[in-house]
Amino acid sequence: MTAILDRDWLKTALAAQPAQRLVVAYSGGVDSHVLLHLLVRHRAHWPERTLTAIYVDHGLQSASAAWGEHCAAVCRQLAVPFRMLAIDARPTPGESPEAAARRARYTALARELDSESALLTAHHRDDQAETLLLQLLRGAGPHGLAAMPAVSRLGPGWLWRPLLGFDRAALLAYAQSHGLRWIEDSSNADPGFDRNYLRHRILPLLQERWPAANRTLARAAQRCADAAEWLDQEAAAELARAAPDRPDRLGIASLRELPDLHQRNLVRYWLRQLQLPTPDSRQLRQLLHDVLTAGRDRQPCSRWPGVEVRRHRDGLYAMPPLTPHSAGQLLNWRATAVGWPPLTLPGIGTLRLEPTTGTGLCAGAIAEGSLLVRFRQGGERFRPVGRLHGQELKKLLQEADIPPWERDRLPLLYAGPSLLAVVGLGIAADHAAPPGAPAWQVVLQSPSPAGSGIL
Numbered sequence: 221m222t223a224i225l226d227r228d229w230l231k232t233a234l235a236a237q238p239a240q241r242l243v244v245a246y247s248g249g250v251d252s253h254v255l256l257h258l259l260v261r262h263r264a265h266w267p268e269r270t271l272t273a274i275y276v277d278h279g280l281q282s283a284s285a286a287w288g289e290h291c292a293a294v295c296r297q298l299a300v301p302f303r304m305l306a307i308d309a310r311p312t313p314g315e316s317p318e319a320a321a322r323r324a325r326y327t328a329l330a331r332e333l334d335s336e337s338a339l340l341t342a343h344h345r346d347d348q349a350e351t352l353l354l355q356l357l358r359g360a361g362p363h364g365l366a367a368m369p370a371v372s373r374l375g376p377g378w379l380w381r382p383l384l385g386f387d388r389a390a391l392l393a394y395a396q397s398h399g400l401r402w403i404e405d406s407s408n409a410d411p412g413f414d415r416n417y418l419r420h421r422i423l424p425l426l427q428e429r430w431p432a433a434n435r436t437l438a439r440a441a442q443r444c445a446d447a448a449e450w451l452d453q454e455a456a457a458e459l460a461r462a463a464p465d466r467p468d469r470l471g472i473a474s475l476r477e478l479p480d481l482h483q484r485n486l487v488r489y490w491l492r493q494l495q496l497p498t499p500d501s502r503q504l505r506q507l508l509h510d511v512l513t514a515g516r517d518r519q520p521c522s523r524w525p526g527v528e529v530r531r532h533r534d535g536l537y538a539m540p541p542l543t544p545h546s547a548g549q550l551l552n553w554r555a556t557a558v559g560w561p562p563l564t565l566p567g568i569g570t571l572r573l574e575p576t577t578g579t580g581l582c583a584g585a586i587a588e589g590s591l592l593v594r595f596r597q598g599g600e601r602f603r604p605v606g607r608l609h610g611q612e613l614k615k616l617l618q619e620a621d622i623p624p625w626e627r628d629r630l631p632l633l634y635a636g637p638s639l640l641a642v643v644g645l646g647i648a649a650d651h652a653a654p655p656g657a658p659a660w661q662v663v664l665q666s667p668s669p670a671g672s673g674i675l
Contacts, residue, residue, distance in 0.1 A: 225386065225394045230258055231265045233382050237371070239269075239338035245329060246273040246302075248291045248403035251342035254391045255383060257400060259340075260298045272301045274332060276325050278309040280317075287403050294401075305329070318413055326374065333377030343368055343381045346388040349437035350418050352444075359501075363488075366445035367438075387434060455489030458482065468494060470536040476512060483508055494538055497526040511536055519624070532623040543567035547595040547628045555589035560660075563593065568629050569666040571643070576653075576661045581633075583658035585640055585651040592634040596627060602639055604646030613642065620645055631664065 244259065246252045259271055275291040277284045288304045295302035307328045311320035329339050348367050355364035372379050383391065395402065411417045426433040462474035470490055475483055487508070488498045499507060499522075507522040511531050514520050521530045529538045545567055553563045553571070560573040571593065573581075596613060603610035617627045622644060631643040640651045643664045653659030 225254075225258060225390060229385075230262050230382065234266050234269075237338060237378070237380055239336055239378055239380075241270050241272070241334070241337040243329075243332060243337055243339045244271070244273045244300075245325075245339055245341045246275050246291055246295070247405075248275065248287050248294070249342075249405060249408075250395050250400070250402040251344060251383070251388070251391055253294065253400050253402045254394050255340060255342040256294075256298065256300065257398060258394075260300060270301075272303065274329065275302070275304045276328060277304055277306045278321050278325070279306060280309055280321065281405075281407065287405075290403055303332075305332075316414075318415065330375030330377075333375045335376050337377035338380045339374055339377065340380050340382060342383055342391075344383045344386050344388055344391060345438050346419070346423070346434050348384055348441055349423065349434040350415050352437045352441045353418050353422070354414060361488075362444045362448040362451060363492075365441060366448045367441040369445065384438070451485050452489055454482070455486045458486050459490055459493070462486065463490065468538050470538075472511065472531070472534045472536060475508075475536065480508075491527070491538055496538055496540070497524065499524050499527070530623070530625065533621065535621075535623075537623060542625060545595075545629055547597065549595065551593040553591040553593055555586075565593070565631060565664075568631070569664050571631055572663040572665065573660040574663055576659050578653055578655045578657060578659060580653055580659040580661040581641055581647050582651050582653040583660060585638075586635055586660065588635065590635070591640075594632045594634060596630065596632065600632070600639065602642060602645075603649050604642070605649045605652045606646075607649060616642075616645060633662065 242259065244252065244256050246256055256273055263269075263271060273291065273295050275288050277288050292302050292304070305328050307324045309317075309321040309324040311317050315323075333339060351367040352365060355367060358364065368381055368384065370381050370384050394400075407413070408416060409420065411420055423433065430436065458474070458478065459470075462471045463469055464471075470487070475486065478486060484504055487504060491498050498504075503522065503524050507529055510520040510522060511529075514531060516533055519531055521528055523529075523541070526540060527538065528541050529536060531537070543566075551563060551565070553560070559575075563571040565571055573586075596617075598614070600613040601610045602613045602616060604616065614627075617630075622630070626644070630645065632639060633641040633643070638651070639648060641647045641662050643662055647662075
């Protein structure tokens with residue numbers, strides 16, 4: 221088994237991975253130690269890449285700080301740059317400790333990546349078999365039963381699991397033959413955790429009857445991954461027709477044209493593309509029933525943890541749960557010697573002014589270097605570019621088909637008493653930049669996966 225890990229498979233695998241910065245998630249356990257040791261032994265094959273190890277301290281066990289010191293010592297011996305990240309892995313109400321730790325860990329690690337980076341984890345074939353069984357017992361569909369992909373996106377970078385083709389026994393044999401020292405986390409033997417129960421109670425029984433069970437289960441996961449990819453391809457084509465204008469809005473008419481199975485597949489795919497949690501089967505059926513049977517003037521809203529899906533007129537909108545918002549707040553925005561700093565709007569996003577020419581807000585309109593950001597109170601009048609006369613802002617927002625829950629959250633930019641722009645609607649005609657003139661683009665970067673808006 222050790223010989224398999226010593227061959228040129230890693231060199232071949234690296235050739236297919238374009239990332240120039242490799243970041244190993246190093247826990248100090250045998251699996252991640254083997255991965256780190258392998259990369260160090262073979263780094264002569266990829267001198268143009270960098271290698272870093274990161275230990276995540278979940279703060280859940282008294283020994284976690286000492287484990288971090290062990291990891292740091294190993295990395296010094298291997299001449300690998302090392303970092304330790306301390307995270308808050310406490311679960312939210314109703315969340316399992318395992319899920320909370322995983323969520324917090326990957327969130328923290330994703331922040332360490334850029335477009336040239338790949339996070340490497342030491343998941344192996346036994347882990348893949350356990351994941352498939354866990355997903356099966358949760359009633360997951362093809363995407364869940366696909367278990368862990370070898371390569372996927374994580375934040376701006378990549379998540380890579382190069383050891384998925386090897387058994388735990390192969391990694392242990394390698395560690396023993398090279399005299400590696402690793403941490404034994406006693407919690408890994410606690411059958412109170414679902415994964416540990418499968419690992420120590422269920423899989424040994426399966427392998428006693430079917431010795432190649434882990435290989436067979438991993439192969440089944442790959443077949444589910446193939447099916448999930450085909451479903452995604454179908455849904456992607458349907459989404460292009462159903463959401464041509466903004467990614468968080470799904471057209472009701474396009475949805476109605478599809479058979480029930482396609483509707484469910486499309487909605488799940490749409491939510492995954494928005495990086496929002498998908499509903500279970502009951503929630504999804506209820507959502508589609510409420511949306512497709514409601515009158516055009518109704519605004520049903522379906523909720524599950526982390527998501528709200530609302531209907532407005534002929535569109536279905538998905539978003540994280542709306543946070544409380546005070547429409548009466550006033551925010552002063554002032555320029556500095558180096559330009560306009562980003563302005564954070566709590567619960568809404570980040571407002572930016574970016575220099576441009578001939579489009580957007582005329583530079584002279586904000587030459588004083590001071591703006592007031594407000595929100596709609598009622599009674600405002602506005603004349604955006606393209607209109608001959610001013611109208612009530614309420615009517616303009618209705619005409620623009622802006623959903624009701626967004627209307628009171630759109631930032632209004634004032635210079636003195638003059639309303640210069642309504643973000644999401646337009647620039648005031650009197651303050652728009654003429655062709656060729658210095659100008660500012662107003663950009664609202666939303667924290668939601670739907671992205672940003674530009675004026």
